[in-house]
Amino acid sequence: MQRFVTKLLLRSQLSGEEQEAILRLNCRATQVRARTDIVSPGETVDHACLVAQGLVARFDQMLDGDRQITSFYIPGDMADLHSVVSPAAAWGITALSPATVVHVPHKELLEVARAYPAIMLAFWRDTVADGSVLAKWVGNLGRQDARARLAHVLCEIGIRMELAGLGTRTAFELDATQDQLADALGLTAVHVNRTLQRLRAERAVMTRGHVVEVLDWPRLADIAEFDPDFLLLGKTDCALLPGTRATSQR
Amino acid sequence: MQRFVTKLLLRSQLSGEEQEAILRLNCRATQVRARTDIVSPGETVDHACLVAQGLVARFDQMLDGDRQITSFYIPGDMADLHSVVSPAAAWGITALSPATVVHVPHKELLEVARAYPAIMLAFWRDTVADGSVLAKWVGNLGRQDARARLAHVLCEIGIRMELAGLGTRTAFELDATQDQLADALGLTAVHVNRTLQRLRAERAVMTRGHVVEVLDWPRLADIAEFDPDFLLLGKTDCALLPGTRATSQR
DNA sequence: CGGATGATTGAGAAGTCTCAACCGTGGTGG
DNA sequence: CCACCACGGTTGAGACTTCTCAATCATCCG
Numbered sequence: 306m307q308r309f310v311t312k313l314l315l316r317s318q319l320s321g322e323e324q325e326a327i328l329r330l331n332c333r334a335t336q337v338r339a340r341t342d343i344v345s346p347g348e349t350v351d352h353a354c355l356v357a358q359g360l361v362a363r364f365d366q367m368l369d370g371d372r373q374i375t376s377f378y379i380p381g382d383m384a385d386l387h388s389v390v391s392p393a394a395a396w397g398i399t400a401l402s403p404a405t406v407v408h409v410p411h412k413e414l415l416e417v418a419r420a421y422p423a424i425m426l427a428f429w430r431d432t433v434a435d436g437s438v439l440a441k442w443v444g445n446l447g448r449q450d451a452r453a454r455l456a457h458v459l460c461e462i463g464i465r466m467e468l469a470g471l472g473t474r475t476a477f478e479l480d481a482t483q484d485q486l487a488d489a490l491g492l493t494a495v496h497v498n499r500t501l502q503r504l505r506a507e508r509a510v511m512t513r514g515h516v517v518e519v520l521d522w523p524r525l526a527d528i529a530e531f532d533p534d535f536l537l538l539g540k541t542d543c544a545l546l547p548g549t550r551a552t553s554q555r
Numbered sequence: 556m557q558r559f560v561t562k563l564l565l566r567s568q569l570s571g572e573e574q575e576a577i578l579r580l581n582c583r584a585t586q587v588r589a590r591t592d593i594v595s596p597g598e599t600v601d602h603a604c605l606v607a608q609g610l611v612a613r614f615d616q617m618l619d620g621d622r623q624i625t626s627f628y629i630p631g632d633m634a635d636l637h638s639v640v641s642p643a644a645a646w647g648i649t650a651l652s653p654a655t656v657v658h659v660p661h662k663e664l665l666e667v668a669r670a671y672p673a674i675m676l677a678f679w680r681d682t683v684a685d686g687s688v689l690a691k692w693v694g695n696l697g698r699q700d701a702r703a704r705l706a707h708v709l710c711e712i713g714i715r716m717e718l719a720g721l722g723t724r725t726a727f728e729l730d731a732t733q734d735q736l737a738d739a740l741g742l743t744a745v746h747v748n749r750t751l752q753r754l755r756a757e758r759a760v761m762t763r764g765h766v767v768e769v770l771d772w773p774r775l776a777d778i779a780e781f782d783p784d785f786l787l788l789g790k791t792d793c794a795l796l797p798g799t800r801a802t803s804q805r
Numbered sequence: 806c807g808g809a810t811g812a813t814t815g816a817g818a819a820g821t822c823t824c825a826a827c828c829g830t831g832g833t834g835g
Numbered sequence: 836c837c838a839c840c841a842c843g844g845t846t847g848a849g850a851c852t853t854c855t856c857a858a859t860c861a862t863c864c865g
Contacts, residue, residue: 316641347784365694368780373694387687390680391566395785396690422669429679430640436686437637437645439693444615444623446696447741450820482843491697496821498845530618534597535645700852732811746853748813 306332306407308381308469309355315468316434316537317427326417327424332409337400344385344398351392352408354384359404360480364397364488374489376438377401377462377481381469387432389414402480434537441535446491449530451500454490456529459510463519464533475519504528556582556657558631558719559605565718566684566787567677576667577674582659587650594635594648601642602658604634609654610730614647614738624739626688627651627712627731631719637682639664652730684787691785696741699780701750704740706779709760713769714783725769754778 310324319327334357337343343354346366354361361378363385375396378384384398389411400406418425438461445457463474471477483501487494504510509525511518519525560574569577584607587593593604596616604611611628613635625646628634634648639661650656668675688711695707713724721727733751737744754760759775761768769775 363690365690365698367694367698371698373697375690375693387683390676391683391687391787391789393784393787393789395687395782395787419672422672422675425672425675425679426640429675429682432679432686433637433641433682436682436689437641439686439689440613440615440625440646443625443689443692443696444617446693447623447739448615448617448621484843489697493822494844495823495846499821502845532645534643537641537643537645539641539643733813734811743854744811745813745855749853752813 306330306355308357309383312381312469313427313431316430316539317423319423319427323421323424326421330409330413330417332407332413334405334407337404337406339400339402339404342397342399343406344388344394344396346397347394348397349393350385350388351412352410353386353388353414354398355407355409356380356382356384357405357407359406360401361404361406362399362401362485362489364399365395366397372488373491374485375442376435377458377489379462379465379469380471383409383431386414386428387435389418389428401482401485430537437535437537451490451492451496452503453529454492455486455497455500456504456509456525457531458486458489459517459519460522460526460529460531461536463517463522464536468538475522477517478515479517480515556580556605558607559633562631562719563677563681566680566789567673569673569677573671573674576671580659580663580667582657582663584655584657587654587656589650589652589654592647592649593656594638594644594646596647597644598647599643600635600638601662602660603636603638603664604648605657605659606630606632606634607655607657609656610651611654611656612649612651612735612739614649615645616647622738623741624735625692626685627708627739629712629715629719630721633659633681636664636678637685639668639678640682651732651735680787687785687787701740701742701746702753703779704742705736705747705750706754706759706775707781708736708739709767709769710776710779710781710783711786713767713772714786718788725772727767728765729767730765 306328310319310327313319332355343361344350356378358380361384362374363376363378364372364374366372385394388394392411414428418428445454449457462479463477466472466477467474483497484494487497490497501512507524509519509521509528511520556578560569560577563569582605593611594600606628608630611634612624613626613628614622614624616622635644638644642661664678668678695704699707712729713727716722716727717724733747734744737747740747751762757774759769759771759778761770
């Protein structure tokens with residue numbers, strides 16, 4: 306839960322009291338095995354899923370069963386904070402690796418959001434950041450080839466891992482199979498394999514097991530046309546209109 | 556502005572007073588010609604853009620100048636409501652057709668959101684719906700071929716036009732060139748052209764100028780694997796926690 | 806009538822997919 | 836302790852979708 310607060314603080318200002326309020330939320334941790342669906346497509350949920358450990362993904366499922374991963378979630382991410390305002394899921398959430406997921410009731414989240422407008426803004430901003438990543442993925446899928454797409458996802462995860470304190474942008478664990486990567490990149494596993502080999506041959510990245518080592522970050526970023534702006538990391542203070550914080554207290 | 560309120564009401568409950576408050580927002584309308592960028596990539600804005608007329612798009616731009624359209628916005632849509640909580644744009648907004656755009660200052664939007672929590676929730680929910688469409692586009696681009704992608708966008712726009720009162724799902728005006736459609740579908744104009752011909756040959760759609768006529772909605776929806784759930788049209792009442800509305804008044 | 810823009814067509818090239826086989830490694834049961 | 840199995844990674848060859856480039860056509864407008 307602390308990780309979640311830390312992540313919110315990347316983009317929003319929250320007072321100590323507000324942070325406390327979030328930390329005090331009731332929730333229940335569960336373990337799931339790799340390849341378990343945490344939320345099935347079409348399900349209506351009454352809680353959001355905070356990733357505490359492992360790699361989790363949101364996906365869209367086609368009629369033939371093919372999946373497209375639309376976002377990755379790493380520890381500290383609330384995988385479906387958006388479900389708070391829209392509990393009928395058009396998506397699914399699945400664990401790509403063994404994972405620990407903390408269920409936080411919508412009711413709790415809404416209460417704390419209602420009591421503290423700054424928190425509601427922080428939640429809102431968090432879902433907007435999620436959407437911004439999605440928009441970047443659309444660009445990535447629509448206008449970049451396999452090599453750039455793979456490079457981009459590696460850059461994105463690298464930065465996010467680093468921000469989450471789970472490694473550095475040039476060395477982190479990405480606990481996904483090439484199959485799963487393919488589902489995220491809109492490719493086949495075979496092509497992901499060949500593309501990864503290409504990036505290795507270019508001495509841009511190396512992998513050992515599921516550990517990714519970026520040998521040449523500038524080159525990888527260049528291949529990806531990576532610009533971290535889309536992660537919306539600027540800490541905006543628009544929450545702090547005169548009065549906002551004050552009103553939240555009463 | 557009325558259109559915007561109507562659109563919010565599709566997904567959120569708002570009291571008369573709340574609706575009034577939105578209608579009273581200060582704003583300034585501007586006309587833009589087709590192919591004008593309303594917000595350039597990287598710009599920081601202090602207002603959101605409400606589409607009053609015409610077709611507007613959000614896009615991501617590659618280094619070679621290629622663009623990927625990530626969302627279409629039709630009259631009644633706030634094209635960058637997300638900018639309210641994240642004013643540093645990683646995206647651009649452009650007019651695909653001649654358009655009337657209403658600029659609404661962030662300051663005004665934040666004030667009304669702060670005064671009425673139900674409005675903040677409605678705004679939040681609106682951006683979540685925007686993100687949900689993006690997620691669907693990711694699925695569409697990643698796992699569907701050109702024919703399904705085109706069909707899906709036509710279905711989406713059809714439904715949205717109908718909801719906005721700008722036509723029916725089977726007959727509406729889509730004021731975009733095949734070039735622009737290609738930028739949205741991650742294809743080339745040539746291939747959009749051939750794909751559209753195929754849909755016409757299948758008697759699924761017909762076009763006259765920029766008017767799209769869906770000859771066989773079930774077939775088109777079938778080709779697209781279209782399921783309107785991703786538009787998040789259920790009107791959720793989670794806004795109405797005991798007290799939410801009441802607190803909003805004082 | 807001339808020019809611009811957008812739609813259409815054709816042909817060859819490139820990127821990615823499919824299918825099928827093979828390899829390497831870690832875990833498991835005998 | 837070893838043989839085996841399952842899973843994920845790797846390789847090869849041919850097929851298919853989509854792209855590229857270039858030309859042509861149609862429509863609108865000055």
